Amino acid sequence: MKTSVNLAGVELKNPVMTASGTFGSGMEYAEFADLNKLGAVVTKGVANVPWPGNPTPRVAEVYGGMLNAIGLQNPGIDVFASRDIPFLRQYDTKIIVNVCGKSEKDYLEVVERLADEPVDMLEINISCPNVKEGGIAFGQNAANIEHITAAVKKAARQPVIMKLSPNVTDITEMAKAAEAGGADVLSLINTITGMKIDINRQTFALANKTGGMSGPAVKPVAVRMVYQVANAVSVPIIGMGGIMTAEDALEFILAGATAVSVGTANFCNPHATIDIVNGIEDYMRAKNVDDINELIGIVK
Amino acid sequence: MKFDETATVVSQDKISDGIYDMWIETENIAANAVPGQFISVYTKDASKLLPRPISICETDGSRLRIVYRIAGKGTKEFSGYSQGEKIHILGPLGNGFPLDAAAGRKAILIGGGIGIPPMLELAKHLDCDKEIVVGYRNSDTFLDKELQKYGNLTIASDDGSIGTHGTVIDAIKACGVKGDVIFACGPTPMLRAIKQYAADNGIEAWISLEERMACGIGACLACVCKSTDVDSHSMVHNKRICKDGPVFNATEVEL
Numbered sequence: 001m002k003t004s005v006n007l008a009g010v011e012l013k014n015p016v017m018t019a020s021g022t023f024g025s026g027m028e029y030a031e032f033a034d035l036n037k038l039g040a041v042v043t044k045g046v047a048n049v050p051w052p053g054n055p056t057p058r059v060a061e062v063y064g065g066m067l068n069a070i071g072l073q074n075p076g077i078d079v080f081a082s083r084d085i086p087f088l089r090q091y092d093t094k095i096i097v098n099v100c101g102k103s104e105k106d107y108l109e110v111v112e113r114l115a116d117e118p119v120d121m122l123e124i125n126i127s128c129p130n131v132k133e134g135g136i137a138f139g140q141n142a143a144n145i146e147h148i149t150a151a152v153k154k155a156a157r158q159p160v161i162m163k164l165s166p167n168v169t170d171i172t173e174m175a176k177a178a179e180a181g182g183a184d185v186l187s188l189i190n191t192i193t194g195m196k197i198d199i200n201r202q203t204f205a206l207a208n209k210t211g212g213m214s215g216p217a218v219k220p221v222a223v224r225m226v227y228q229v230a231n232a233v234s235v236p237i238i239g240m241g242g243i244m245t246a247e248d249a250l251e252f253i254l255a256g257a258t259a260v261s262v263g264t265a266n267f268c269n270p271h272a273t274i275d276i277v278n279g280i281e282d283y284m285r286a287k288n289v290d291d292i293n294e295l296i297g298i299v300k
Numbered sequence: 301m302k303f304d305e306t307a308t309v310v311s312q313d314k315i316s317d318g319i320y321d322m323w324i325e326t327e328n329i330a331a332n333a334v335p336g337q338f339i340s341v342y343t344k345d346a347s348k349l350l351p352r353p354i355s356i357c358e359t360d361g362s363r364l365r366i367v368y369r370i371a372g373k374g375t376k377e378f379s380g381y382s383q384g385e386k387i388h389i390l391g392p393l394g395n396g397f398p399l400d401a402a403a404g405r406k407a408i409l410i411g412g413g414i415g416i417p418p419m420l421e422l423a424k425h426l427d428c429d430k431e432i433v434v435g436y437r438n439s440d441t442f443l444d445k446e447l448q449k450y451g452n453l454t455i456a457s458d459d460g461s462i463g464t465h466g467t468v469i470d471a472i473k474a475c476g477v478k479g480d481v482i483f484a485c486g487p488t489p490m491l492r493a494i495k496q497y498a499a500d501n502g503i504e505a506w507i508s509l510e511e512r513m514a515c516g517i518g519a520c521l522a523c524v525c526k527s528t529d530v531d532s533h534s535m536v537h538n539k540r541i542c543k544d545g546p547v548f549n550a551t552e553v554e555l
Binding site for chain 2 (some may be wrong): 021022023024026027028029031044050051052056057058059060061063064065066068070073075076077083215216217264266267268270272
């Protein structure tokens with residue numbers, strides 16, 4: 001049974017990876033989930049310099065999901081490169097570094113700094129809804145997406161994944177722009193902007209007022225967008241958004257995703273990623289599927 | 301070492317208005333816990349995704365006790381569990397109180413509201429002289445009789461219906477409570493007042509903080525607090541309450 005998939009020349013042992021921001025760099029979860037069994041670890045976003053993130057409360061639970069407004073707190077690329085990359089190198093998994101920035105210069109500084117580092121791919125976060133400058137400013141305009149993608153591609157040594165926002169009118173336009181800019185892979189969806197009001201305190205549940213919604217409640221939106229994008233571009237897609245189980249992951253694969261990222265599920269089950277890897281294999285056995293690639297995008 | 305376990309509820313009692321007392325049989329968590337640590341309790345209702353962090357009140361061999369307040373639908377679900385219920389818990393989490401800090405000194409243990417429970421396990425483990433100060437909303441108290449066994453107990457209440465009318469700091473001043481080191485858990489305004497009181501009186505203070513959490517193990521960076529110095533993990537003025545705390549030296553954090 002073949003479970004490996006290929007993303008822009010990078011061979012993953014299986015299609016299951018972690019969603020950026022929910023798994024740190026794997027250190028905390030390594031106690032519960034064998035990182036060697038994952039297709040890839042996608043790290044928390046890293047910028048050129050340390051970022052303090054947003055005030056607390058940074059998370060709130062909502063029905064079937066959660067809101068977060070962490071604000072991309074990160075230790076900066078120097079500490080990340082000396083601490084987190086060597087940690088992940090101990091494991092037999094692919095390393096995908098999520099890159100964030102407030103300006104084109106910020107992104108390029110991180111991408112250039114990673115050129116000689118032993119990482120397999122870069123995921124460019126142009127879709128964080130929780131930072132005022134950068135991030136989403138790039139991700140909601142097709143011309144900006146094409147421009148930043150081309151600039152990153154020019155500087156990058158590793159294949160480039162562009163992470164798209166669902167907070168747009170037509171995500172296929174954004175996907176096509178990223179493809180036109182030279183993106184090797186697309187990942188979607190980032191979180192959906194939401195809000196929760198605390199009626200007892202009569203104020204916002206999050207200090208940032210708005211936050212990114214994730215969890216099983218967003219999954220149908222994410223599956224729909226993956227399906228639309230898969231039918232609009234020819235580059236491979238990493239699908240994510242509310243994947244809690246292997247069945248959820250398989251929906252994304254059947255809709256057109258070559259790989260999947262597991263995020264919020266890690267919070268309710270620290271070994272969710274491993275359960276999903278195993279569950280996909282069980283499904284393949286039950287359905288007599290020899291190669292997982294036979295399942296990608298077959299629902300038309 | 302943390303353990304991801306299916307544990308079994310041994311007993312559950314309501315001990316005050318909205319306050320519940322649950323004993324849980326665990327495989328490894330209770331035996332490895334130290335005073336001041338907490339567990340994550342996962343709900344069975346799949347519409348609620350995040351574990352509820354709850355401080356450990358007491359351990360006894362393989363059993364641990366949590367005393368918690370119903371604060372929402374998750375804790376409401378927990379309050380409905382009875383003997384034999386299988387529950388998913390993760391722990392022990394965070395760092396506990398530094399017992400060494402009390403060696404040869406007189407300790408003041410301060411608990412406010414639902415911050416009182418971890419003081420019981422701490423009181424059991426500290427073999428120094430102890431003053432215990434607890435603050436309640438009103439005379440509907442809990443754990444006070446158990447705490448009394450371990451030290452001189454002083455009570456404060458918001459409405460004055462029992463003990464000193466006012467805060468735990470008001471009670472400390474009114475009753476002349478003295479000590480060399482403070483261990484405290486409670487709401488942030490109380491901890492802020494204790495941090496100030498400790499600084500004014502030159503007393504070392506260890507305080508247990510709380511914040512909305514998601515992962516509970518230090519990965520998601522939801523539950524940070526402001527640190528006085530740049531933290532060596534975050535490289536900014538943030539520490540993770542779940543992983544670097546929940547207990548901090550009061551001088552390490554800004555409240």
